[in-house]
Amino acid sequence: MLRWGILCVSLLWTALAQSHTTQSMLPEYQRISGVSGNLNSVGSDTLGNMMAAWSDGFKRLYPGVNVQLQTPGSASAAPALVEGTAQLGPMSRPMRVSEENAFQARFGYPPTAVPVAIDAMAVYVHQDNPLQRINFNQLDAIFSRTLWCGASEPITRWGQLGLTGRWQHRDLQLFGRNSVSGTYGYFKQAALCRGDFRANVNEQPGSASVVQSVASSLNAIGYAGMGHQASGAKMLAVGHPGKPAVLPTQQSIRDGDYPLTRYLYLYINKAPNAPLAPLEAAFMGYILSAQGQKEVSREGYIPLPAQVVHAQRHALGLN
Known part of the structure; x- marks a missing residue:
């Protein structure tokens, strides 16, 4: 876990040092037809206000979507994902090895960590x-x-x-x-x-x-x-x-x-070589867009560098 923490810090400093980009370099979110359903999020209190802001912006685009937020703390995210009671697991730290192992034992593959903002x-x-x-x-x-x-x-x-x-x-x-x-x-x-x-x-x-x-x-x-x-x-x-x-x-x-x-993360259950469910893909696409990252600034956090946004969109199949 210590080596993973050092790696995260190293990658964060690299991304910040190389970031001379603006919101105009991020993709504009385009509304998709047919998106509706329920999204459940369980996890970080630190990300609570941020998740609420993203949810409000997303629901303005998709009135048929219902987003439920619970913010007892980062330690609650992994069990909720394992038990299937949440599709989204906000965390203000990387998952511990024991948390990743529990997820992998249940699904046969590791959870997907998506950096969504930078916090101090x-x-x-x-x-x-x-x-x-x-x-x-x-x-x-x-x-x-x-x-x-x-x-x-x-x-x-x-x-x-x-x-x-x-x-x-x-x-x-x-x-x-x-x-x-x-x-x-x-x-x-x-x-x-x-x-x-x-x-x-x-x-x-x-x-x-x-x-x-x-x-x-x-x-x-x-x-x-x-x-x-x-x-x-x-x-x-x-x-x-x-x-x-x-x-x-x-x-x-x-x-x-x-x-x-530090990075702030959203953990999700994404099977290898399989697309995200449409509702989850739409929500992650909103977060990793110019509109979603503008909400990050409004809430007092630091938006992701453009190269990190593009890399995460590619990894999630959102490009």
Whole structure:
């Protein structure tokens, strides 16, 4: 799983570095006649707003389509696909080997992972907190009990991060996602060196809940997708020790400068050498189009580079 994660990051940086394309280079979606039926999606909370936006745009084109969305977390996607209770499995991380094996045991072939957007993991504090930046060693010392990234002691007070005055002796209040979330797994791997979270991290059922909790608590710090930014909370610049810290912006992510960046995926059941069912093909075609990727920007995420869109359309037989 670690090698797959490293490969995904490498491919992501390559795609971002090579991307000098615009929405005009993506195919325009063309409505197809005769598309109707039910689509069920079970999976990532991080992708919840994005899936809702895609579903609304798709249903405007196809009023006869009903899309049901459930967003308990990425860990729910694979079982739903295996059991056949969903055709779409949004995930904010790649499937684990055990999840892929369960799918393959049921169907005789692996699930198909389709990158659909690019997200950045942001670190949030209350808007009145004077802290502006943080590094990976500090994140590990704040959120992890194992300290595998090299910190010598845990960080429990804001003074340990350089804040003075009335902030110096204040305790940190920690917020994060629950263990069924792909965001939880990604942060554990990328920021905690695969270490274990501290027991006093307040686990939230959704990314929006994390940001809202941070916004309502002066001493809070939490992690969530940048697409869930809300009034009352601010994002910190993040960097490696000894290197400049970078804020998560669309430009810094496209340039490959912001370090906590990931693909978001939609997993589907596509048999080798067989076309997708018409309804699923129409929905995936909408996502991987100029209209679908424009929705990505509207929701605060980063659209896929054009070459990634074209490659995925070809792999799914949508060209």
